[in-house]
Amino acid sequence: MMVWLAKQAAWSQARELEISTASFGLSANAIIVPGEEVDNKLSQVDSRKLAYMPAPSLTFSMWYHGRYLQITRNQERTGRRRRKEETLQISIFARHHRVLGELLLEAKRAYKAAEAQSVSIYAADTVNKSWSHVASRPKRNINSVILDPGVSRLLIDDAREFLESKAWYAARGIPFRRGWLLYGAPGSGKTSIITSIAGDLGLDIYIMSLSRAGLDDSTLTELITELPEKCLALIEDIDAAFTQSLNRDGPADADEKSPPGAPHEPPSSRLSLSGLLNAIDGVAAQEGRLLYATTNKYHALDPALCRPGRMDVHVEFKLASRYQAEKLFYSFYLPAGEETGDSDELSSTADDTKKESETASASDKVTFVGTSHRLRGPKLRSAEVAELAASFAAGIPEREVSMAALQGFLMGFKIRPHEAVVAVKDWVQSERETRLKQASHPV
Numbered sequence: 001m002m003v004w005l006a007k008q009a010a011w012s013q014a015r016e017l018e019i020s021t022a023s024f025g026l027s028a029n030a031i032i033v034p035g036e037e038v039d040n041k042l043s044q045v046d047s048r049k050l051a052y053m054p055a056p057s058l059t060f061s062m063w064y065h066g067r068y069l070q071i072t073r074n075q076e077r078t079g080r081r082r083r084k085e086e087t088l089q090i091s092i093f094a095r096h097h098r099v100l101g102e103l104l105l106e107a108k109r110a111y112k113a114a115e116a117q118s119v120s121i122y123a124a125d126t127v128n129k130s131w132s133h134v135a136s137r138p139k140r141n142i143n144s145v146i147l148d149p150g151v152s153r154l155l156i157d158d159a160r161e162f163l164e165s166k167a168w169y170a171a172r173g174i175p176f177r178r179g180w181l182l183y184g185a186p187g188s189g190k191t192s193i194i195t196s197i198a199g200d201l202g203l204d205i206y207i208m209s210l211s212r213a214g215l216d217d218s219t220l221t222e223l224i225t226e227l228p229e230k231c232l233a234l235i236e237d238i239d240a241a242f243t244q245s246l247n248r249d250g251p252a253d254a255d256e257k258s259p260p261g262a263p264h265e266p267p268s269s270r271l272s273l274s275g276l277l278n279a280i281d282g283v284a285a286q287e288g289r290l291l292y293a294t295t296n297k298y299h300a301l302d303p304a305l306c307r308p309g310r311m312d313v314h315v316e317f318k319l320a321s322r323y324q325a326e327k328l329f330y331s332f333y334l335p336a337g338e339e340t341g342d343s344d345e346l347s348s349t350a351d352d353t354k355k356e357s358e359t360a361s362a363s364d365k366v367t368f369v370g371t372s373h374r375l376r377g378p379k380l381r382s383a384e385v386a387e388l389a390a391s392f393a394a395g396i397p398e399r400e401v402s403m404a405a406l407q408g409f410l411m412g413f414k415i416r417p418h419e420a421v422v423a424v425k426d427w428v429q430s431e432r433e434t435r436l437k438q439a440s441h442p443v
C-alpha cells in the first residue's frame, strides 16, 4: 500500500513531513530530497540519502475509480520494547467491498513492480526472533562482479538448475537441498556475487550472522522456521561460530566473553554446532530455499558442516588476478554502452536486458541525475581503454591485493584513468609495506 500511495499526487503534495536518512523500505515509498543527487560533495562520499515521507496521522483524500477514498497512516509504539507499529486506515464510500479488493490488488501489483527492480534484504532480529527488512538495493548486474573465468557462470547456472530440479530430487528420494560455501580472501566478491544471484533469480536475501549476541540454538531454529518459502538464506562468516569455540558437544564456555562479575549465562544461551547443523538442514529442508555461507577461514570449519548435503558446492575466492584487474579497469572507464568483448560475460535475455536498463535508470535517478563522473571524465575510445587496462593490469602482481582494495584505488581516480595507470606501481608498493607492518605488529 505504501508503494502505491507513493505514486499518488496527494502523497507527494503533503505539507507535514517526516525526514530520515534511514531506509523507509522500498525506495519508491519515500521521496528523495530534490537536488541532493546533484550535490557533488554528498554524492561522492557515499553518504546516506535524505528522504521524506508524509508525516503519520495525516489523512489523504483522493478519488479512486470514481469513488471517494480517505487514507490515514497511524503509528504507535507497542509492547514492552516499544516497537513501532504502523497501520493504514482506509475508508471508501462504496456499497460493496469489491472496490477495496481492487485497490489492494492494484497496490500489490505496484509493490511487485517496484520489488522487481530491487533485492530486499532482511536481517535476523535475535531479540524478537523474527526477520526485519533492513534495505532494498537495486539489483546488481552479475557481470559487474568480476571473478575468474567461468566462476559466475558456474554459480548462477548451478543455482538455476537446482531451482528447476525439484521433480528430479523427488524421483530419487534425495532431499531437495543444496548449499553453497564461498570461501577465501576478504573483499573478493563473495557477498557481491550472492546479492547478484538473488537479484537474478528474483529472491529476497535473509542474512544471519552467527556472531550476533543473543543467537542460541532455539532462536536460530525459530528464525529458520520463520523464513518464507522461496528465498536465499545467507550465513555470513560462518567461521565466526568457531571463534567462540563452537563444538558439537555443546555451547562454548559461557564465561569466555562475559565481563568480570556478570551473571553466568545459562549453558543453553549459545549456539552449538549440532544446533547449527540442524538449522542448516532446516533451511535446506524447506523446498525452494537456497543456502549460501561465506567464510574467510575455510580450514577452521568442521567437516560435518562442509559435507555434501549441507554445503554441496565449495568455491574459493582468491585475491585479484591480472585478468580481474584488467576487467575492473574496463568497468570503470569503458564508455557507457560498450562491451568488453569478453566471452565469459553472462549474456542476458532480451527480457533481462530490458529489466537491467530499467533498473539502471531507476538507480541512476537516485545516484547520478546529470552528474555522472563518466560525463566529466575524458572521452576514451575503446582501444585506448584496452591499452590502459593492459598497462594497469601489468602493474598489479598476481593474487596480492583484493578486488575491494583495487576498487578503492580506482575510486580515487574516477575521472583520471591515465593517472591511475601511472600511480598503480607506487600504490602496490605502499600496500605491500602496510601488509608487512601489519604482519610484524599484529593487532
Ligand SMILES: Nc1ncnc2c1ncn2[C@@H]1O[C@H](COP(=O)(O)OP(=O)(O)OP(=O)(O)O)[C@@H](O)[C@H]1O
Binding pocket: 144, 145, 146, 147, 184, 185, 186, 187, 188, 189, 190, 191, 192, 193, 294, 295, 296, 317, 403, 404, 405, 407
Ligand atoms: N570480484 C569483484 N568484482 C567487482 N567488485 C568487487 C569484487 N570483489 C569485491 N568487490 C567490491 O569490493 C567490495 C566488497 O566486496 P564483498 O563484500 O562482495 O567481498 P567479500 O568477499 O564478501 O568480503 P568479506 O569476506 O570481507 O565479507 C564491494 O564494494 C564490491 O563491489
